[in-house]
Amino acid sequence: MISIFNNKEEIAPHAANIFIAAAQNAIQQRGRFLVALTGGSSPVSIYKLLATPQYKTKIDWNNVFVFWGDERWVSLEDARSNAKMSYDYLLSHVEIPKSNIFPMYKEGFLPEEYALEYEKSIKGLTGENGQFDLILLGMGDDGHTASLFPGEAVLQENHKWVSAYYLESQSMYRITLTASIINKAKEIVVVTFGENKAHALNEVLYGDYNPEKFPMQLIKPLDGNLLFLTDKAAVSG
Numbered sequence: 001m002i003s004i005f006n007n008k009e010e011i012a013p014h015a016a017n018i019f020i021a022a023a024q025n026a027i028q029q030r031g032r033f034l035v036a037l038t039g040g041s042s043p044v045s046i047y048k049l050l051a052t053p054q055y056k057t058k059i060d061w062n063n064v065f066v067f068w069g070d071e072r073w074v075s076l077e078d079a080r081s082n083a084k085m086s087y088d089y090l091l092s093h094v095e096i097p098k099s100n101i102f103p104m105y106k107e108g109f110l111p112e113e114y115a116l117e118y119e120k121s122i123k124g125l126t127g128e129n130g131q132f133d134l135i136l137l138g139m140g141d142d143g144h145t146a147s148l149f150p151g152e153a154v155l156q157e158n159h160k161w162v163s164a165y166y167l168e169s170q171s172m173y174r175i176t177l178t179a180s181i182i183n184k185a186k187e188i189v190v191v192t193f194g195e196n197k198a199h200a201l202n203e204v205l206y207g208d209y210n211p212e213k214f215p216m217q218l219i220k221p222l223d224g225n226l227l228f229l230t231d232k233a234a235v236s237g
């Protein structure tokens with residue numbers, strides 16, 4: 001499903017309300033809310049909103065468990081860290097136990113080793129079913145999502161839930177949830193807007209199936225819901 005807003009400012013309250021509803025339902029039904037956050041610039045206004053008293057008091061943060069969809073393999077203080085961004089705008093402003101937060105980086109680990117650890121951490125909460133209550137994703141201008149980049153071997157990963165690899169084009173390691181675990185989620189919300197996304201979004205939604213070129217096409221929940229939150233500029237292509 002796709003919801004098209006007039007502009008990006010209208011997206012944030014809608015996304016924040018989806019987050020709150022998903023958290024309240026999950027906590028009511030299963031006693032905890034398991035969410036994967038996204039990096040990029042698109043979620044910033046959503047995180048800021050969730051950190052305001054009006055929104056944050058609607059969630060029992062003690063029962064929220066935070067993971068990420070992907071990460072640049074950089075320290076948690078690095079300006080490129082998705083975890084840092086999420087702390088700066090959201091996690092530092094809510095009463096969430098530190099032990100409920102699972103950044104996709106750990107000092108002293110190799111990225112591939114930590115990918116295995118990260119998968120274990122997810123299994124520790126979900127068991128073998130691997131079901132997140134909510135996964136937030138963004139989409140790059142090239143149609144990548146999380147760190148599922150066009151043409152990379154990780155696109156074919158059907159077994160591992162978490163994978164780390166060296167991304168030549170950015171000269172850095174990336175660590176990412178794979179499509180196989182993302183697609184197990186109850187709810188997947190893709191936040192992407194602006195005219196730069198128009199070409200990729202059009203291909204992802206209406207083009208031929210070619211996930212090697214537009215990896216976002218791999219995101220097809222097995223049993224859950226997929227929602228795109230976008231603006232008019234991104235559907236103008």
Ligand SMILES: O=C(O)[C@H](O)[C@@H](O)[C@H](O)[C@H](O)COP(=O)(O)O
Pocket residue numbers: 038039040041042043070071072082137138139140141144145146147
């Ligand atoms: O940057 C990241 O951490 C994510 O890996 C990436 O998938 C991101 O969501 C897109 O690149 C969109 O980024 P923008 O929201 O900045 O357009």
